[in-house]
Amino acid sequence: MSFTTRQHFEIKNVIISAGTHGNEMSGIEAVAQWQNNPSPLHEALPSAHIGLTLANKPAVKARVRYVDEDLNRQFSQAKLNMSVAENAPNEVKIAHDFNAEFGPKGQSKTDFCIDIHNTTSNMGPTLIVLENDEFNQQLARFVKSVMPHSVILVEDYQAFADFGYLCTVATKGVMVEVGPQLQGALRASVYQQTVDMSLAILRFIELYNTQTIPNLGPVQAYRFGLEVAYPTNSQKQKTAMIHPNLDGKDFAPLLPQQPCFIDFTGKDLLWEGNASYPHFIGEAAYDHLNIAFATADKCLF
Numbered sequence: 001m002s003f004t005t006r007q008h009f010e011i012k013n014v015i016i017s018a019g020t021h022g023n024e025m026s027g028i029e030a031v032a033q034w035q036n037n038p039s040p041l042h043e044a045l046p047s048a049h050i051g052l053t054l055a056n057k058p059a060v061k062a063r064v065r066y067v068d069e070d071l072n073r074q075f076s077q078a079k080l081n082m083s084v085a086e087n088a089p090n091e092v093k094i095a096h097d098f099n100a101e102f103g104p105k106g107q108s109k110t111d112f113c114i115d116i117h118n119t120t121s122n123m124g125p126t127l128i129v130l131e132n133d134e135f136n137q138q139l140a141r142f143v144k145s146v147m148p149h150s151v152i153l154v155e156d157y158q159a160f161a162d163f164g165y166l167c168t169v170a171t172k173g174v175m176v177e178v179g180p181q182l183q184g185a186l187r188a189s190v191y192q193q194t195v196d197m198s199l200a201i202l203r204f205i206e207l208y209n210t211q212t213i214p215n216l217g218p219v220q221a222y223r224f225g226l227e228v229a230y231p232t233n234s235q236k237q238k239t240a241m242i243h244p245n246l247d248g249k250d251f252a253p254l255l256p257q258q259p260c261f262i263d264f265t266g267k268d269l270l271w272e273g274n275a276s277y278p279h280f281i282g283e284a285a286y287d288h289l290n291i292a293f294a295t296a297d298k299c300l301f
């Protein structure tokens with residue numbers, strides 16, 4: 001199938017994946033519930049086949065983000081093209097198996113993938129889209145129309161196929177990223193928002209398939225900028241923490257000269273960048289990577 005011609009193609013095969021990170025419980029629980037009772041999925045999207053999968057079962061079993069490497073960075077075409085050694089990392093093997101089962105990337109048997117994540121950051125219900133095209137714009141506008149408090153995060157600094165994200169195995173894909181929720185824990189509000197957003201996406205696909213998408217105008221969104229590292233000393237040890245004024249303020253404006261870090265003596269460190277909208281603030285999974293937060297610009301999408 002192709003989205004590049006003006007001819008209309010139906011989305012016939014959808015997968016909903018969770019457990020790409022094995023300690024993100026809202027998606028894992030949602031998939032478990034839908035495996036018991038898939039009727040909400042079929043009511044939302046009767047015109048497509050919907051598959052459910054836990055992507056990284058060993059990590060889910062161990063309740064860890066990953067066993068050897070981050071699975072959600074294994075799906076670039078270059079990595080998928082490499083042969084898999086017997087002693088390859090767990091996630092390299094899983095990525096190749098996943099690509100064989102649901103892809104292959106670039107010529108995929110899966111038309112659309114919803115990959116469900118959660119974050120320890122206070123990002124609320126966030127839809128991450130990876131392409132700035134009419135389909136993703138209409139999807140974002142529809143999700144925003146049925147979930148006005150949702151956040152649209154556009155990560156389009158490279159082509160969809162160039163991302164290493166799991167959802168790019170499908171012809172089209174998005175990530176549902178809801179927070180705050182601790183790793184390994186399940187929070188009812190996060191679970192419910194995860195379910196609501198996933199069903200909204202399925203409802204949109206039904207509208208797309210039946211060519212009945214309502215005419216919705218552009219919505220406020222955020223365009224991913226760059227990752228900001230924690231300050232470190234020459235031994236690469238952190239010398240500061242997220243400032244209390246910034247902590248939990250995902251998608252609120254951070255203005256030049258406002259405090260963004262506080263060092264261990266209590267001294268404020270000021271933001272020296274442009275006005276920005278930080279997110280993934282203090283995300284636990286990025287702490288060992290020394291990533292403090294990501295920046296974004298406001299945009300219409």
Ligand SMILES: [Zn+2]
Pocket residue numbers: 020021024116117118
């Ligand atoms: Zn995740």
